[in-house]
Amino acid sequence: MARINLEQLSTFLAVVRLGGVRRAATSLNLTQPAxxxxxxxxxxxxxxxLFDRTQSGMKLTKRGELLLGHAEKYEHLTQLVERDLVDPAGVEGRLRLGASETIAQCWLPDLVTRLHQLFPKLEIELVVDISANLRAGLMDRELDLAILLGPLSEFSVNNVELPDFELAxxxxxxxxxxxxxxSYLSRPVLTYxxxxxxxxxxxxxxxxxxxPNFSLFPSSSLSACFRLVEADLGVAVLPRALGREYVLAGRIREFDPxxxxxxxxxxICYMGEPKSQLIxxxxxxxxxxxxxxxxxxNNL
Structure with a gap:
């Protein structure tokens, strides 16, 4: 009788869904030889x-297609067991979390704290980048969860809307x-x-x-933008949630042009398949x- 384990089936599903060994290896945090x-x-x-291997890629054989249906049922059962029976405190593994700098400057530390409280054995890998790069990382399966300017109009992606950030x-x-x-347009305008x-x-x-009569100074660091405004080296258009503490401290001020x-x-964006209770x-x-x-x- 054939002996099959979960690792083999999850790897098989990853290769099928991602279209090859390289992407499957990245998603599973394995080497390609593994x-x-x-x-x-x-x-x-x-x-x-299970696969016909050609120069154009890997295509399922008829027996591979049969196994795919059984593997998906087995995966679904495993997910139900994880949801209903597994203690979160015992969950191990890695969550690759990407976020825009706005989120990193605001509530990302609170999220990481709560995740560690619920999943104390979980390894959280953080990436802070612009939304375009985070989108690419998610679609290439290099990220499990991305918090970015969205939503992403991809059929394979689940989107969870978040409260807006007002600019000032x-x-x-x-x-x-x-x-x-x-005279604000005669000054450099600092922003994203x-x-x-x-x-x-x-x-x-x-x-x-x-x-065309304006100077726009982009910066990869929002905190640097606020410090430059404080030094009177320009004006800025930035999230009010980030600027509030600087205003309350008397370091900068809002103005209305x-x-x-x-x-x-x-x-919040994540791939619809494979389903993951953790993600x-x-x-x-x-x-x-x-x-x-x-x-x-808002209550301050």
Missing amino acids: VTARIKNLEDNLDCE WYAAADTSSEAIAA PRNTRPYRELKEKLFEQAG GWVPAPLRFT ETAAHMAREVAVDYHGDK
Whole structure:
């Protein structure tokens, strides 16, 4: 009788869904030879070939297609067992979590704390990057969960909406709001890095207001933007949630030039397959943390 184990079936499903050994290895945190060995052992145990291997890729054989249906049923049963019976305190493994800097500066530490409390043996790998890179990492299965400017219009991706981040204009604390509002476009405007949606939308808005007569200074560090504003080296359009502590400390001030870009809309994104109780729990926990964070800020 053929002897099959969970590792072999999960590896088989990963190769099928991701279209090859390389992506499956990345998703499973294995080497490519290890993935190849598991598939070979599975074929030896079943005494049949599961894939036709050609220069264009790997295609399921008829027996491979039969196994796929059984493997998906087995995977679903395993997920039910994990959901209903496994103690979260005993869950081991790795969660590859990607987030935009706005999230990292706000409530990401609270999320990591809660995840560690629920899954004390879980290894959490953090990546902070722009949304475009996070999207690529998620689609390439290099990330399990991505918190980015979304949603992602991909059929394979689940999106969980988050509360919006309002943007505001900031200037040095010792400058009057009236003076800044009258001449703010003569100053460098500090904001999000290039190749991001906030940068592009702000650039379009500034062009509507002043034509080409403005200086837009992108930065990969939002905290650096606030320090430059504090030093009176420019004005900035940044999230109010991040600027509030600087304003309360008297280091910078808000001003109103009569317009502000639309709020930033972030989304928690993760792949729909294979289903993972751990990833779904982390996604819903992230939303709870985000809602609590925005509620606390709005009550200040």
